Amino acid sequence: MAIATKLNKLRPLVLNRDRHVCQMCGAFREDRDPYTGHKVQLKVGYVVPPQHGGHTELGNLRTLCCACDEGFRRIPYLPRPNLSDLLKALKQSKDSDLKVLESLLCAKLTISR
Ligand SMILES: [Zn+2]
Numbered sequence: 001m002a003i004a005t006k007l008n009k010l011r012p013l014v015l016n017r018d019r020h021v022c023q024m025c026g027a028f029r030e031d032r033d034p035y036t037g038h039k040v041q042l043k044v045g046y047v048v049p050p051q052h053g054g055h056t057e058l059g060n061l062r063t064l065c066c067a068c069d070e071g072f073r074r075i076p077y078l079p080r081p082n083l084s085d086l087l088k089a090l091k092q093s094k095d096s097d098l099k100v101l102e103s104l105l106c107a108k109l110t111i112s113r
Pocket of ligand 1: 022023024025026027064065066067068069
């Protein structure tokens with residue numbers, strides 16, 4: 001099946017799954033765009049773009065407002081580092097960096113409780 005056809009079939013499923021809310025900024029379809037004053041237009045975009053190996057499937061698609069979609073397209077795609085790369089970087093970190101990381105993690109854990 002062509003990518004465009006598959007994307008068209010998945011679009012309503014993604015929008016419903018995400019409850020018509022932009023997954024980057026939280027804008028809802030009924031909200032007004034602060035820049036244009038028009039109703040927010042929602043699109044379905046890729047988490048990992050096809051040119052970087054992403055597939056046209058539910059798990060790789062998300063709802064985005066036009067502003068976030070445009071912003072996402074303008075920045076170069078950076079893949080997430082894998083766990084072993086993160087652990088390697090942690091082992092090479094200075095004590096002062098680790099203390100900052102620890103305080104950030106503690107703050108995050110306190111907020112999510
Ligand atoms: Zn947005």
